[in-house]
Amino acid sequence: MNQEGIRDRLVSKFGEDVVSDATMFRDQLCVTVTKDKIREICRFLRDEPDLAFNFLSFVGAVDNYPRTPRFEVVYQLNSLRHNHRFRIKVRVEEAEGGLGSVDSVVDVWPTADWHERETAEMYGITFNDHPDPRKLLLPEHWTVFPLRKDFPLEGTDDTPDLPPQTN
Amino acid sequence: MAIERHLNDTVHVTNLEWFVNWSRKSSMWPLGFGLACCALEMIAAFVSRYDLARFGMEVARPSPRHADLMIVSGTASKKMIPAVRRIYEQMAEPRWVIAMGACACTGGIYKNYAVVQGIDRHLPVDVYIPGCPPRPEALLDGILQLHAKVMKEQSIRNPRVTRVKVAGE
Ligand code: SF4
Secondary structure (H helix, E strand, C coil), X not given: CCHHHHHHHXXXXXXXXXXXXXXXXXXXXXXXXXXXXXXXXXXXXXXXXXXXXXXXEEEEXXXXXXXXXXXXXXXXXXXXXXXXXXXXEEEECCCCCCCEEEECCCCCCCCHHHHHHHHHHHHCEEEECCCCCCCCCCCCCCCCCCCCCCCCCCCCCXXXXXXXXHC | CHHHHHCCCCCCCCCHHHHHHHHHHHCCCEECCXXXXXXXXXXXXHCCCCCHHXXXXXXXXXXXXXXXXXXXXXXXXXXXXXXXXXXXXXXXXXXXXXXXXXXXXXXXXXXXXXXXXXXXXXXXXXXXXCCCCCCHHHXXXXXXXXXXXXXXXXXXXXXXXXXXXXXXX
C-alpha cells in the first residue's frame, strides 16, 4: 500500500482529528498523530492484515527547542509482509517541573523497550507504563539529558567521570 | 671482568638491578583489553605480520592479575571508567600503562560529555602514542620506548608504586 493509502486508513478508522499534521519530503510521508491515541494507532497499524506493520524499526525523538511543543517522538514502522514503511510522530510538551510523557508501545512491539529507554534518558521524556524504565546507556548517577538542544556538548558538572562514592 | 675469565667464561656477572629490569622488559605481558577502534591496530600488532612475540609480549593475559602492561587502546567512555580503574587496581605491581591513540591520550575527536578527556586523568600513563589510530609500527615504537624506560628504573633501590588517581590530583 502506498503511504497516502496508509494515512487514509488511519483517518477512516480514527477520524480526521487524529492526524494533526502531515508532511511530504522526498516522497516520504510523515504523519503527526495525537499523543493520547498512540497505542491504539500502533496496535491498529500492526494488526490490520493489509497494513501489517510487524516490525518497528526504531523509536527516537527530536528536540525542537525553543519551539513549542518542544519534543517529537518518532516511530519508524516497517511491514515485512508487504514491504512498506511508514513514519508517525507525536508531539510531546515539556511539562512544567517534570518530564513530558507519552504512552509506551512496548506491549505492541517488544523491540520498543530499549529504543524507548534510550529516548527517555537522552531527552527526558517519560514513557508511561514502560515495563523497565531504567537508563540504557548513560551512567546511572547522571541526572541530565544530553541530547537536548540546550545541553552543552562538552558536558557539565553533572556529567562527572565517576559515580560520587568511588571518587 | 676478571672473575668471568677466571671461571672460563661459564658465568656472567651483572648488576642485579639491570638484571631485574631486563627480565621485566623482556617478558612484559600485556592485558588483553581493547576499548575502541585503536584495539584493532593493537590486535594487528599481535599477529604474525608485526609479531609482538619478538619482544616477549605474545601472551596477552585475559586476567589482570597476570598482566604487567595495560594498553589503553581507544576511547574511554565515562561509563567504562569504573571498570578500567578496577582492572588496573587488580594488576600486580610493577605495572605500566600505555595510552594508545588520540582518544586515550586526550579524548581525541570526542570532546564531549560522554568521553574521558585523557586516560591520564585516572591512570598513571608511562608512554603516550599519538595517532588516530596509530599504526602497529607506532605501537611497537611506543613499546620499545617503554622498554627503554624500564631499563632505567631503579627497580631494587626505589621500587615503583603506582596508584589510580583520585579526583583533583
Ligand atoms: S584515536 Fe582514533 S582510532 Fe583510536 S580509538 Fe580514538 S577514534 Fe578510534
